[in-house]
Amino acid sequence: MGHFSEYGQYDAVGLAELVRQGEVPASEICEEAIRRIEQVNPQLNAVVTPMFDIGRKTAGHALPKGPFAGVPFLLKDLLSAFAGVPMSSGAKAYKNFIPDYDSEMVTRYKHAGLVFLGKTNTPEFGVMGVTEPEVFGPCRNPWQTSVTPGGSSGGAAAAVASGMVPMAGGGDGGGSIRIPAAYCGLFGFKPSRGRNPSGPRRGRLWQGAVQEHVLTRTVRDSAAALDVTQGPDRGAPYTICPPSRPYLQEVGTPAGNLRIGFSVTSPVGKTVHPECAKAVHDTAELLEALGHRVEEGLPNVDGKALARSYLIMNLGEVAADLEEMHQILGRKPTAADVEPTTCTMGVLGRVVSAGEFVAAMRCWDQAARQMGIYFEQYDVYMTPTTAYPPAMIGEVQPSPSEKRLMKWVNALELGRILKATGIVHQMAEKMLERTPFTQLANLSGLPAMSVPLHWTPEGLPCGVQFVAGFGREDLLFRLAGQLEIARPWRDKKPMVWAQ
Structure with missing residues (x-):
């Protein structure tokens, strides 16, 4: 089978189009993704449970007619129950725990046609902002392997940032998608409370703070993924107005002239690294140049x-x-x-x-x-995603x-x-102290995203966070699409990149 050398140039939507048009078989894309995982995972420890046989079986048979048919994908080893595959939740006691059911998010991923190739590293029970569980050992950041990719979706972020897969599943209860996205130069989106399902065994994950979604290199992949997963499932604890049209259509739609308030002050009264503050100030200038009204404005929250x-x-x-x-x-x-x-x-x-x-x-x-x-x-609230660039492995x-x-x-x-x-x-x-900005969106149920708009002089990514009103994912996707064109990040490659 040939080596699909252009694999890394495509996002998930692009790979799905190749498969749909019959230009590249899903089996070849699957083998290329496996080759890349085997090539760089030893340096990063991002994938802790391979599912290669399952992926090969899916890619080699009749794929579902979903929008992501044939696209390689990784699941976070927390909440994402896949019947017959271990789900450790980052805990030693659960290393060999095998669920006998699929979570609703996994069911929807399956219907979308995704090809599952493994589960990614996560801290124990997902409670840390770094991914260093004792059971599997630390996951490393492909931009600099001595630092953390963040948590709790650290393995997912490292896998996408290093080119193993174009998109991977994550969960965000206090920043666990946005923090790794910020540390790894990715686009990370947390939907509104209730936008994605949490069944069939769970309801209000972390009292409603958690939403599952994906980490991606492009905005359109995130939007297209939310299109296939959004909507309540049976017995859902929340109802939310459905989008007026597909989120994928929002990417590229003019954002209009937005009122954007921002702050670089830590909500817990600690210091903020100059580079993280600079990321916001530079972005404020960019937003003004794009026609938005930007001013310092803090919400009245303790x-x-x-x-x-x-x-x-x-x-x-x-x-x-x-x-x-x-x-x-x-x-x-x-x-x-x-x-x-x-x-x-x-x-x-x-x-x-x-x-x-x-x-x-x-x-x-x-x-x-x-x-x-x-x-x-204001239409949008902007802050640094994190107060500091990524910590050294073991530092916290x-x-x-x-x-x-x-x-x-x-x-x-x-x-x-x-x-x-x-x-x-x-x-x-x-x-x-290091990650004080992301929890507000979780606890108030709001959609939020981390956009990779800044890199430090040392070459480490810094994310900028945007929060919108409840149910306004559409607004964030429009703004993200505009920023992606104005300050592209997709071609930036980390030190560890699968070839």
Whole structure:
């Protein structure tokens, strides 16, 4: 079989067109993607569960008539249940856990004709902004392998950025699509709450903070993917107005003269790296040149309170995850099953009161109302996607002394004592110091995107985030399409790029 050397020049929509026109067989595209994964994955550790046999079987038979028929694709190893294939959720105890059902997103990906070639690396339970699980080891950034690709969809981002596949699945509960997109020079989009399905076994993922979608190199791939997945499934917890027309049609449609408010101030009161601020200021100048009205404008949201509410949700969700693990394993999880940080979060989650949890949810609702007021004055809110360029591998992991403390806390169930020290407030600010901008959209249910518009002098990508009003994915896709033409990024290649 020939070597399809032009593979890396095509996005997912382009590859699907080749297959549809009969110019390149799906089997040849599949083999080329496998070859590229085998070539660069040893350097990046992005794909942790190969599905090559499944992909070959799909590509070699009659493909569904979907819009992505024959396009290679990778699933995130979290939430994306594929019957018969392990789903670890980044946890040691689940390394060999095999679901017997497909998640609704996977079902829709199958109907779209995608060819599944593997599952990608993710942190344990998806709670970290870096992808360094103990079970599989750290994933590395193709732009510089000593730094993180971000998390929790870090494996997906590294795979797309390095040219393994044109598009990969991710999930975003606090920035987990947008942060890796920013670190890896990709387009990352988080839809509105309820836009994509979460069934059949789940409902309000992370109390409604999580939406699954894809990471891509082009805007049109993201729009076309949302066209095939959007819409409620059976028993959906939310209903949302359907788009008036396909999102793919929004890409290339004039965005009009938008009112854009921006901020480069960290909502948790920490510093912002000059390059991340520069990315926004440079983009503001570009937007003004394109005819938009741009001015500094902060929403009236208490960033520190919102950060604490986000962490309280995380603590509760981890405690519930560990209880679910208890049910699945038939025994209480031990230190051999989960990482120390996860265990400590579970200990703290078990001492957070119902009242505190409800107060955190009310904080989300207040933020959503304030954003509603904000979008009466502005069409779009712009910030850096992250406050810093990507950290070095291991840089944000607990220190040896912190690990020792966590082991004592975990062994003795000292959650109440630890909580009394104010550790929850400290954890919230430390956890979000590098990535404080993305959670607002999750907690208020708004669509948001990271656009790769800036690179540091060291050659590392910096994303710019845009947030729009509820249900206004169409507006973001129009703006993204305009920016993609004005400041193209697609031809920028990282140090590790499959050939």
